[in-house]
Amino acid sequence: MDSEILVNILWLAFASAALSLLIVFLKKNEKIKYLQSAVDTLQKTLEEMDEQAKLIVRTDIALNKTQEELDKKLTGLYALQRLSRAISTTLEEKHIFRKIEISHLEDLGFEKCCAFLWNTDANEFISYLHIGYMEEETEYIKADLAEKRGFYLDIIDREKTISSISLQKEMGRLEMSKVFRANSFVISPIMPKEGDKGFIFFGAGADMPLTEGDEEFIILLANQVSQALDNARLFEHTWMAQQSLERKVEERTQELSLALEEVRSISKRKTDFISAVSHELRTPLTSIKGYAAILIEEKLGALPPAVKERLEKINRHSDELVRMVNDLLDISRIEAGKTAMKLVPQDIREMTASVADLINIQCKNKEVELITEIPESLPQVMADRSQIERVFINLLGNAVKFTPQQGRITIRASQEQGRVKIDISDSGIGMPPEALERIFEEFYRVDNKINQHVKGTGLGLPLVKHIIEAHQGRIWVTSIQGKGSTFSFTLPSIN
Amino acid sequence: MSIKAGLGISTDKDSIKAVKEAVLQAKQNLGDNVPPNVAIVFSSMEFAHLTMVKTISSMLGPIDVLGCSTAAVICNAGIFRHAIGIMLLSITSDTYYATGNITDIKYKTAMKAGEEFGEKLLAGFKSARRDLGIVFSDGMIDKNSNLIYGIQERLGSSFPLVGALAMDNLRYSKTFVYYNQTVESDAACGLIMGGNVNFGLGIKHGWKPLGKPRFITRASGNIAYEIDDIPAATVYEDYLDCNLKELRLELRRIGTFYPIGIYLPGEEEYLLRNITDIGEDGSLILQGNIPENSQIRLMIGTKETCFTAAEQAVNEAKSDLTANSAFFPKINFALVFDSISRYMLLGRDAEKELDAVKKAVGPGVPVIGLYTYGEQGPLKSIDYHGKVYLHNQTISVLLVGE
Numbered sequence: 072m073d074s075e076i077l078v079n080i081l082w083l084a085f086a087s088a089a090l091s092l093l094i095v096f097l098k099k100n101e102k103i104k105y106l107q108s109a110v111d112t113l114q115k116t117l118e119e120m121d122e123q124a125k126l127i128v129r130t131d132i133a134l135n136k137t138q139e140e141l142d143k144k145l146t147g148l149y150a151l152q153r154l155s156r157a158i159s160t161t162l163e164e165k166h167i168f169r170k171i172e173i174s175h176l177e178d179l180g181f182e183k184c185c186a187f188l189w190n191t192d193a194n195e196f197i198s199y200l201h202i203g204y205m206e207e208e209t210e211y212i213k214a215d216l217a218e219k220r221g222f223y224l225d226i227i228d229r230e231k232t233i234s235s236i237s238l239q240k241e242m243g244r245l246e247m248s249k250v251f252r253a254n255s256f257v258i259s260p261i262m263p264k265e266g267d268k269g270f271i272f273f274g275a276g277a278d279m280p281l282t283e284g285d286e287e288f289i290i291l292l293a294n295q296v297s298q299a300l301d302n303a304r305l306f307e308h309t310w311m312a313q314q315s316l317e318r319k320v321e322e323r324t325q326e327l328s329l330a331l332e333e334v335r336s337i338s339k340r341k342t343d344f345i346s347a348v349s350h351e352l353r354t355p356l357t358s359i360k361g362y363a364a365i366l367i368e369e370k371l372g373a374l375p376p377a378v379k380e381r382l383e384k385i386n387r388h389s390d391e392l393v394r395m396v397n398d399l400l401d402i403s404r405i406e407a408g409k410t411a412m413k414l415v416p417q418d419i420r421e422m423t424a425s426v427a428d429l430i431n432i433q434c435k436n437k438e439v440e441l442i443t444e445i446p447e448s449l450p451q452v453m454a455d456r457s458q459i460e461r462v463f464i465n466l467l468g469n470a471v472k473f474t475p476q477q478g479r480i481t482i483r484a485s486q487e488q489g490r491v492k493i494d495i496s497d498s499g500i501g502m503p504p505e506a507l508e509r510i511f512e513e514f515y516r517v518d519n520k521i522n523q524h525v526k527g528t529g530l531g532l533p534l535v536k537h538i539i540e541a542h543q544g545r546i547w548v549t550s551i552q553g554k555g556s557t558f559s560f561t562l563p564s565i566n
Numbered sequence: 567m568s569i570k571a572g573l574g575i576s577t578d579k580d581s582i583k584a585v586k587e588a589v590l591q592a593k594q595n596l597g598d599n600v601p602p603n604v605a606i607v608f609s610s611m612e613f614a615h616l617t618m619v620k621t622i623s624s625m626l627g628p629i630d631v632l633g634c635s636t637a638a639v640i641c642n643a644g645i646f647r648h649a650i651g652i653m654l655l656s657i658t659s660d661t662y663y664a665t666g667n668i669t670d671i672k673y674k675t676a677m678k679a680g681e682e683f684g685e686k687l688l689a690g691f692k693s694a695r696r697d698l699g700i701v702f703s704d705g706m707i708d709k710n711s712n713l714i715y716g717i718q719e720r721l722g723s724s725f726p727l728v729g730a731l732a733m734d735n736l737r738y739s740k741t742f743v744y745y746n747q748t749v750e751s752d753a754a755c756g757l758i759m760g761g762n763v764n765f766g767l768g769i770k771h772g773w774k775p776l777g778k779p780r781f782i783t784r785a786s787g788n789i790a791y792e793i794d795d796i797p798a799a800t801v802y803e804d805y806l807d808c809n810l811k812e813l814r815l816e817l818r819r820i821g822t823f824y825p826i827g828i829y830l831p832g833e834e835e836y837l838l839r840n841i842t843d844i845g846e847d848g849s850l851i852l853q854g855n856i857p858e859n860s861q862i863r864l865m866i867g868t869k870e871t872c873f874t875a876a877e878q879a880v881n882e883a884k885s886d887l888t889a890n891s892a893f894f895p896k897i898n899f900a901l902v903f904d905s906i907s908r909y910m911l912l913g914r915d916a917e918k919e920l921d922a923v924k925k926a927v928g929p930g931v932p933v934i935g936l937y938t939y940g941e942q943g944p945l946k947s948i949d950y951h952g953k954v955y956l957h958n959q960t961i962s963v964l965l966v967g968e
Contacts, residue, residue, distance in 0.1 A: 124776045124805070135819070172579075
């Protein structure tokens with residue numbers, strides 16, 4: 072009985088243990104299922120994330136490409152701007168191409184560059200630039216240019232840019248790639264308005280995918296180079312013209328200097344001659360005058376009236392001759408610089424007053440009115456008194472001579488820019504315009520009725536001119552025929 | 567005072583004139599009475615490189631010249647694509663240094679050449695404690711990782727080393743390494759320093775993982791054959807929705823912008839590998855080694871993450887420099903190795919990175935640097951014990967202070 076109970080108890084325990092195990096197993100199984108499902112979800116999430124990662128990478132690579140392209144464009148534009156500035160300020164043809172440097176090329180996305188201009192005289196392409204090429208590679212290109220000059224000249228003639236994009240394989244793209252050693256390339260014509268034309272080549276290796284934007288950049292650059300060439304040539308032309316002009320001016324100046332020297336030499340010879348002749352004349356004149364005086368004074372016996380009259384004429388003419396000789400001597404002395412002007416401060420008012428005293432008698436005799444209008448505030452002048460008095464006497468004497476009765480002579484003085492200007496005007500017969508130019512020439516006399524009757528040497532005004540100029544002054548005349556003349560001269564004033 | 571520096575830069579087109587201008591500037595900035603011992607030279611491709619190093623030697627006498635060609639020189643004044651940059655270092659006697667070089671790397675194999683290079687550097691250094699190494703190597707060497715492994719065999723795997731892979735003008739054809747009066751391709755040169763030298767190093771890229779994690783299921787050296795048991799290139803075909811031919815055409819862009827990131831436990835950032843080629847069998851040829859069974863992700867970079875990484879790199883270098891001294895030391899100069907991938911990604915904004923570096927180091931500190939095809943630098947987490955790896959897409963900043 073006990074054993075039966077024990078068996079039952081054991082069975083019961085076994086059954087409950089089995090039940091517990093079953094419950095645990097069921098629970099574990101549930102957890103495993105849950106975990107499996109969690110792992111599956113995680114795996115799925117991971118796969119989804121991986122798919123998202125792929126999307127991110129694809130988007131990122133596209134973005135990077137766009138960014139690169141944008142960066143390239145910006146860098147290219149910046150390089151183009153720098154290059155344009157450098158080129159446009161260059162005024163020497165050869166230097167324009169030298170401004171293109173490897174860093175510009177790289178910023179524009181290229182590795183190689185060369186430029187050639189067609190020289191019509193030499194009948195060949197001349198190299199102006201090569202970057203990224205060895206010497207022998209440049210020679211190879213030159214040889215190809217010589218061989219296929221028609222093709223390259225056509226690019227220039229048609230003003231057309233070609234590139235590895237626009238040029239088809241059969242049109243020689245591969246061949247050009249071989250010649251210029253570049254897979255991607257742009258050739259753009261350089262078309263200045265004047266002078267040699269040509270083209271510029273930009274190339275890069277296989278890594279550089281050329282875009283139409285790159286082509287545009289090169290066209291812009293080629294235009295810039297063309298414009299710079301025009302500027303440089305214009306500048307050179309202008310510069311050459313200026314040089315030639317300067318040379319001509321120099322030549323003419325030299326010729327004029329020689330001519331002036333010649334004139335001076337002739338003038339000096341003339342002055343020396345006049346001086347010598349005058350001296351030589353004065354000695355016999357003095358004798359003639361002396362003997363005439365002895366005879367007139369009847370120291371050698373009484374003379375018949377007719378003889379005396381003739382002798383007086385000899386004496387008078389001799390006096391005129393002496394005056395003339397003296398004037399000539401004065402002129403030649405002043406010209407030769409032998410007569411030093413004793414420049415001291417002088418009062419024009421006082422000087423004119425004393426000269427007017429002398430001339431007043433002639434005026435009264437001829438019933439001519441003499442007026443002086445000289446302001447009190449007039450500054451003093453630097454002058455040699457005796458010489459300037461000669462000037463006044465000469466000019467006033469002429470005025471009296473050519474002014475008819477009831478006429479008027481006016482002496483005016485004014486101040487202007489460190490000088491004093493004196494005008495002597497008359498209401499005389501005046502002069503014709505052509506006489507104005509020659510009036511100060513030696514021995515020139517205006518052809519008019521008065522001069523035909525009144526004697527004169529033609530040396531008065533030249534002497535006056537020499538005296539004024541020796542004072543660093545200026546003399547000139549204005550005149551209206553039939554109305555009168557005005558002689559004006561200036562003298563340096565004391566400030 | 568351990569190392570003083572003077573910077574000179576010239577953009578003159580004439581090689582001799584450019585060198586003269588840069589050297590005179592550098593001498594003037596270093597100080598008239600401070601004799602230079604080492605010249606670090608970076609130059610763009612178009613200069614006459616041999617004339618350049620010979621002119622430097624003739625102007626400065628028997629000093630150690632180290633450097634390499636690049637696509638653009640970085641300095642305080644900006645980023646110059648056509649320039650020669652020279653930094654003259656005056657290393658006082660309490661700081662030890664030795665220089666060396668190795669040529670014919672391909673013939674010797676990168677690993678062996680690395681070992682020989684390490685030995686040469688050590689021979690010059692004798693028994694003094696070595697603290698820092700700077701290496702410039704040809705950017706066209708296939709297995710550059712092996713060159714580092716070779717160097718590490720001799721100098722120790724945790725020895726802090728920074729390096730740059732020389733560049734050409736993005737033609738991927740030939741690069742130059744300068745050592746004293748020689749100019750070589752297929753070569754490397756370097757400098758190790760010890761004694762009183764205080765420096766800080768920061769290296770970051772800023773590329774972020776994208777998509778689901780995958781595993782390299784078959785690889786050897788720098789070739790990844792299979793990812794998740796399918797040809798490695800298929801992953802890229804799938805992501806970019808293109809076939810193998812199209813992929814090849816866009817390889818430079820894809821390989822640079824979307825490199826493979828190797829997950830390194832404990833490291834803040836993934837170790838990046840640029841794709842340099844695609845095999846006929848759909849394998850990916852990478853710039854550095856990739857171990858089998860590595861967990862990898864496809865990586866993506868943006869301008870913003872790039873700038874942040876540059877700031878992080880220079881700040882990390884500053885913290886590193888501070889950690890070694892009781893007070894914040896004066897920075898004597900900064901050396902920047904910047905991946906060309908970053909330049910391509912940043913485009914016209916590239917100078918912003920330089921601005922971040924200049925802002926962090928402060929005014930008056932000479933900064934010189936170059937763009938590279940790859941950078942070498944240590945991983946910092948404890949797991950890697952400062953072991954040096956080849957990196958891609960990084961900006962590495964070395965600050966040397968008082």
